[in-house]
Amino acid sequence: MAEVTIVGVIGTGQIGSRMARRLLRAGLRVVIHDSDPVAMEGVTGVQQVDSAAAVARDCDLIIICVTDHHAVRDVVMGEEGILEAVLPKHLVIDTTTSTPATTREVAAALRERGADLVDAPVSRGVPAAENGTLSIMLGGHKASRERAWPVLEKLGTDIILTGEVGTGHIAKAMNMMVMAVNFTATMELMHVADSLGIPRETSIAHFAAGPGRSFVLDHHWPRYILPATYNSGFTLGLMWKDLRIASKIAADSGQVPLLGERVTSLYRWAATAGMAEADNTRLVEFTDQIHGLTQSARPGASSQYVLECLDQALFAAVYLGTLEALAVARAAGLESEQLLAVLNVSSGGSTVSKGMHDGYGNLELLYANVRKVTLMAIERGDPCFVMSLVPQILAMGLRELPRAASDDVIIDFMQRRMGKGDHSQGSGGESG
Structure with a gap:
C-alpha cells in the first residue's frame, strides 16, 4: 500500500485545526474545508477548498472533525458532500463525537461506492490535539483500520481498537x-x-x-x-x-x-x-x-x-x-x-x-x-x-x-x- 502523502481535514475547529497543523509538521500535504471560512483562517500552510467534495477530489484519505452526527451526514451525503466525488480509493476517518447509527449509515453509503469509513473519535482535549497525544477509539474493517493507523499515529499516542464500525463512537x-x-x-x-x-x-x-x-x-x-x-x-x-x-x-x-x-x-x-x-x-x-x-x-x-x-x-x-x-x-x-x-x-x-x-x-x-x-x-x-x-x-x-x-x-x-x-x-x- 502506497504511503499517504496528502490528507484532507474537514472541520477546523479547536481539535480539527490542530490535527491539520500536526499533519503539516509531519511532512504531509493538507487540504482543509470548513463550513465557516473564518475557522480556516488560522491554519496556514494548507490548501483551502470550498466544499467537502473538493477535499475528496484532492485526497484519498479524509479526516472529518465536525460538530455532531448531523454535520457528519451533511459532509458525506449532503450537497457538495464527499459522496459527490467519492471513488473506491477513498477512506474516511470520522473523528467527530457522533452516533453509531449515523456512522453505520454513512459507512454503508460509502461502501456502496467501493470506499470505506472508520470511526476514530478522540479524547484528552485541545492540549493533547496540540501535542499529538490524543487517545483514539478506532472502529471499522481491519484493512481500513490498518490503512488509517499511520495517519492516526501522528495525532495520538493511544489507539484502542474497539471492534466493528460504530463501536468507536x-x-x-x-x-x-x-x-x-x-x-x-x-x-x-x-x-x-x-x-x-x-x-x-x-x-x-x-x-x-x-x-x-x-x-x-x-x-x-x-x-x-x-x-x-x-x-x-x-x-x-x-x-x-x-x-x-x-x-x-x-x-x-x-x-x-x-x-x-x-x-x-x-x-x-x-x-x-x-x-x-x-x-x-x-x-x-x-x-x-x-x-x-x-x-x-x-x-x-x-x-x-x-x-x-x-x-x-x-x-x-x-x-x-x-x-x-x-x-x-x-x-x-x-x-x-x-x-x-x-x-x-x-x-x-x-x-x-x-x-x-x-x-x-x-x-x-x-x-x-x-x-x-x-x-x-x-x-x-x-x-x-x-x-x-x-x-x-x-x-x-x-x-x-x-x-x-x-x-x-x-x-x-x-x-x-x-x-x-x-x-x-x-x-x-x-x-x-
Missing part, C-alpha cells in the same frame, strides 16, 4: 458520560466539604488519594479549578452535546442510564442558563451559585471523619457510574474490555476502570456511607443533584443482589433495571 460517548459522573460527583462532595468549613485544597487532595481517584481529580482540579483558570479548552455546551449523544446511544439500545441522565440534565441546566460557551470546568462556578457557598466555621464532626465518609461516597458514585456505562455499552454492542481499555487512556479513567477497587464493592457498606453523606448534605442545605441518586441505586441493588456482588453481576443488574436487558446490539435507526 459508543466508546467515546460512554467515556464522556463516565467523565461527567466522576466530575460532578467530585464537585458535589467538594461542596459538602465546603459547607462544613473544609478548604477545597484539603478535600480535593484527600479525594485524590482515596478509592474514588479519577482522571478528572488528577487533571482538572489542579490545572483548571483550584487555581480558577477554567481554561481546559472544551466548552460546557460541547460537553452537553456529547452527553446528549451518549443518552441517544443508550435510548437506541433500550437503556435509561440513571446517573448519565442526571448529569445530562445538570449540564443542560447550566448550558441553557447562558453558560454554553463557557469552559466546561465552569460548571463548578455555576453550582457554587446554587449552593451559595454557605460555610460553617468548623464541621460538626472531625474533618478526618467527614473526609473519610466523603471518600466512600465518591467511590460509590465513580463505581456505579462506570458500571452503568459498561452496561449501556454492552447493550449497544461494545464489549466491556474495549470500553475499559478506552477509559484507562482517556478522561473517564479511575481506580474502578483500572480494577483497583478490590475490597470496596460491598453494597451494604457503600449504602451506609453514602446515606451518612446524604443526610449530612441535607442538614447543610446542600442540593446534591447527582449524588442524591447514588443511595437510591444502591438500595435497588440491595433488594436483589448479594451484599458483595461482582462487577459483572452488578452490570447485568443495571442493564435489566435500565431497560430491556435483552443484550440487543443497539443499532436502532437514527431519528435525525
Whole structure:
C-alpha cells in the first residue's frame, strides 16, 4: 500500500485545526474545508477548498472533525458532500463525537461506492490535539483500520481498537458520560466539604488519594479549578452535546442510564442558563451559585471523619457510574474490555476502570456511607443533584443482589433495571 502523502481535514475547529497543523509538521500535504471560512483562517500552510467534495477530489484519505452526527451526514451525503466525488480509493476517518447509527449509515453509503469509513473519535482535549497525544477509539474493517493507523499515529499516542464500525463512537460517548459522573460527583462532595468549613485544597487532595481517584481529580482540579483558570479548552455546551449523544446511544439500545441522565440534565441546566460557551470546568462556578457557598466555621464532626465518609461516597458514585456505562455499552454492542481499555487512556479513567477497587464493592457498606453523606448534605442545605441518586441505586441493588456482588453481576443488574436487558446490539435507526 502506497504511503499517504496528502490528507484532507474537514472541520477546523479547536481539535480539527490542530490535527491539520500536526499533519503539516509531519511532512504531509493538507487540504482543509470548513463550513465557516473564518475557522480556516488560522491554519496556514494548507490548501483551502470550498466544499467537502473538493477535499475528496484532492485526497484519498479524509479526516472529518465536525460538530455532531448531523454535520457528519451533511459532509458525506449532503450537497457538495464527499459522496459527490467519492471513488473506491477513498477512506474516511470520522473523528467527530457522533452516533453509531449515523456512522453505520454513512459507512454503508460509502461502501456502496467501493470506499470505506472508520470511526476514530478522540479524547484528552485541545492540549493533547496540540501535542499529538490524543487517545483514539478506532472502529471499522481491519484493512481500513490498518490503512488509517499511520495517519492516526501522528495525532495520538493511544489507539484502542474497539471492534466493528460504530463501536468507536459508543466508546467515546460512554467515556464522556463516565467523565461527567466522576466530575460532578467530585464537585458535589467538594461542596459538602465546603459547607462544613473544609478548604477545597484539603478535600480535593484527600479525594485524590482515596478509592474514588479519577482522571478528572488528577487533571482538572489542579490545572483548571483550584487555581480558577477554567481554561481546559472544551466548552460546557460541547460537553452537553456529547452527553446528549451518549443518552441517544443508550435510548437506541433500550437503556435509561440513571446517573448519565442526571448529569445530562445538570449540564443542560447550566448550558441553557447562558453558560454554553463557557469552559466546561465552569460548571463548578455555576453550582457554587446554587449552593451559595454557605460555610460553617468548623464541621460538626472531625474533618478526618467527614473526609473519610466523603471518600466512600465518591467511590460509590465513580463505581456505579462506570458500571452503568459498561452496561449501556454492552447493550449497544461494545464489549466491556474495549470500553475499559478506552477509559484507562482517556478522561473517564479511575481506580474502578483500572480494577483497583478490590475490597470496596460491598453494597451494604457503600449504602451506609453514602446515606451518612446524604443526610449530612441535607442538614447543610446542600442540593446534591447527582449524588442524591447514588443511595437510591444502591438500595435497588440491595433488594436483589448479594451484599458483595461482582462487577459483572452488578452490570447485568443495571442493564435489566435500565431497560430491556435483552443484550440487543443497539443499532436502532437514527431519528435525525
